[in-house]
Amino acid sequence: MTSLALLLWIVSGIVLQLAIYLGIGFWRHWQDYQALRHRAAEFNLPVAPLPPVEAGDTPAAAWPAFRTFRVERKVVEDAAQSVCSFYLMPQDGQALPPFRPGQFLTFRLDLPMATGGTEQIVRCYSLSDAPRPDGYRVSIKRLLPPVGSQVPPGRSSGFFHDHVDVGSLLQVRAPAGHFHIDRSDAPVVLIGGGIGITPMLSMLSWCLNEQPAREVWLFYGVRDGSELMMQAHLEALAAAHHNFHLRFCFSRPLAEESARSADHHRGRIDVRLLRMELALKPYHFYICGPTTLMESLVPALEDWGVPDAHIHFEAFGPASIKRRRAATSPATIPQNGAEDAGIVVTFAQSGKQFPWQPAAGSLLEFAEANGIAVDSGCRAGGCGTCQTTIRVGEVAYRQPPDYDPEPGTCLLCVCVPRANVTLEV
Known part of the structure; x- marks a missing residue:
């Protein structure tokens, strides 16, 4: 027998031993697996793969800025005739991204003025139907002043009820908001x-x-x-x-x-x-x-x-x-944030300056409590109406805003100061 033949016999023996070893190992693992399956069946335990990640849990693609929608239907929803639903279809005919149930739409409205012309305001209204690819629905109640009060009626709700009809065109921002239902099976x-x-x-x-x-x-x-x-x-x-x-x-x-x-x-x-x-x-x-x-x-x-x-x-x-x-909770108070004493907030245009009071809530509420008027819409970081330039200092957000503020600005409704800050209001 030549040395080459001997080498081939040795290699063949090693390969055979490895095959036998792997085969025995596989058989033992298979037996253990079958035993586990029988035990699971005996105790009524589920044997199932891990559930896949839901596509709906990832943020849906949305359009930037405002998009034109046409009112397809207008329906009175209550016996008191105080609530109307508006069915909205995108004028461009393109499919709509799904939203998370509970979110809202932001509208840019041109309200007629008694003196002539229009005034532009931004308002937010909750979506009132499940997501559909071809349209959205909002349901709006006419806001009336309390009896005997001098408070004016709701301008935007009155505009929808009195001036928005089938065929009207509206400027709409994509669905937003942190208030939405989870996708678990919990009651x-x-x-x-x-x-x-x-x-x-x-x-x-x-x-x-x-x-x-x-x-x-x-x-x-x-x-x-x-x-x-x-x-x-x-x-x-x-x-x-x-x-x-x-x-x-x-x-x-x-x-x-x-x-x-x-x-x-x-x-x-x-x-x-x-x-x-x-x-x-x-x-x-x-x-x-x-x-x-x-x-x-x-x-x-x-x-x-x-x-x-x-x-x-x-x-x-x-x-x-x-x-x-x-x-x-540390999750709602920013580190080195507004809980620190000695912070001063300056409002540049009004020329007013106040020591920060964390109990006031957001910077928007702090401004309003001190007599400084700020345009606002959703008050939840979704519409961008209260976006304000930061001249000096920095702020911290109490929750991630849905609206992406421009560099050097902040959304007053969902932020607090980290240190002394000067705002362009």
């Missing part, structure tokens, strides 16, 4: 007070379309049945979906509404009602409504023991709602 409680129902309608429609097995409660508070928006539609949804539970809450019900079915409650939405209706489950609460509702309900939920991470809200003037736990 959810939606609470809408008055026109605060609009983002709840968007969340509800999305849940019933995309997560029909998810447990959803809707508590809808108004003064009486004449103010209910889309009542028949909501009742039809509750009848069609056994996981959807609907409760109307009337603070001042009419005589004929005092003895209605179990889905009607006499009184305001409060934590006592929630404790009576809801089981002990890890609900997520989404709340939108007037400040009075928020000021009573959010602290009451905290006292009930609802985790801070399970309470999500948007008020009419959101910065005015203070969360007890969030007030001392």
